[in-house]
Amino acid sequence: AQKVTQAQTEISVVEKEDVTLDCVYETRDTTYYLFWYKQPPSGELVFLIRRNSFDEQNEISGRYSWNFQKSTSSFNFTITASQVVDSAVYFCALSEAPIQGAQKLVFGQGTRLTINP
Amino acid sequence: EPEVTQTPSHQVTQMGQEVILRCVPISNHLYFYWYRQILGQKVEFLVSFYNNEISEKSEIFDDQFSVERPDGSNFTLKIRSTKLEDSAMYFCASSGRPGLNRYEQFFGPGTRLTVL
Numbered sequence: 683a684q685k686v687t688q689a690q691t692e693i694s695v696v697e698k699e700d701v702t703l704d705c706v707y708e709t710r711d712t713t714y715y716l717f718w719y720k721q722p723p724s725g726e727l728v729f730l731i732r733r734n735s736f737d738e739q740n741e742i743s744g745r746y747s748w749n750f751q752k753s754t755s756s757f758n759f760t761i762t763a764s765q766v767v768d769s770a771v772y773f774c775a776l777s778e779a780p781i782q783g784a785q786k787l788v789f790g791q792g793t794r795l796t797i798n799p
Numbered sequence: 800e801p802e803v804t805q806t807p808s809h810q811v812t813q814m815g816q817e818v819i820l821r822c823v824p825i826s827n828h829l830y831f832y833w834y835r836q837i838l839g840q841k842v843e844f845l846v847s848f849y850n851n852e853i854s855e856k857s858e859i860f861d862d863q864f865s866v867e868r869p870d871g872s873n874f875t876l877k878i879r880s881t882k883l884e885d886s887a888m889y890f891c892a893s894s895g896r897p898g899l900n901r902y903e904q905f906f907g908p909g910t911r912l913t914v915l
Contacts, residue, residue: 784849
């Protein structure tokens, strides 16, 4: 069965600090996909990144970076030089091989990140 | 940038009433989904839909729920007889844009359903 664990329920840091959000997943499939979504206070879900299980290269996009380690089943997300606008709930999600192309996303519980000025 | 839209943004209903939540997915997408998020909790998968039929459904998606794509653009979620515990934010998503990001799911802004 698929499972995503985000052990950090809430994190609060001061602006400009770096912060890492942890994500640990469980799956029996060898082919799977990992995602991060941001949910700002307005409530919508904003896609940040998708990674497949064969691509362990870390990714950097501006102040955001992701560290995928299959050996520890983790897909952690780091925000460098955090800003108040980064305040949101962040969800890690997992999808196994698609059924007829459709992929069910299994979400973690989310981490509420507050960046204080 | 094309986007998924949902109506209404907020629906209040009495327990036992039927509700229909509407979604317009991105126009060239092939796969459609409904998720729900009870306040303060994680997002949970309800159902996926492809080629005019359900691909997969969760145990939450019981006989009270149904989905339909009536006209090639709208994608609806119907709850036949609402219960208090159906109160949640319901998100529609779509995916399947040809190309590199085929499996990226784009989410709508959500419909907040309140059952009284």
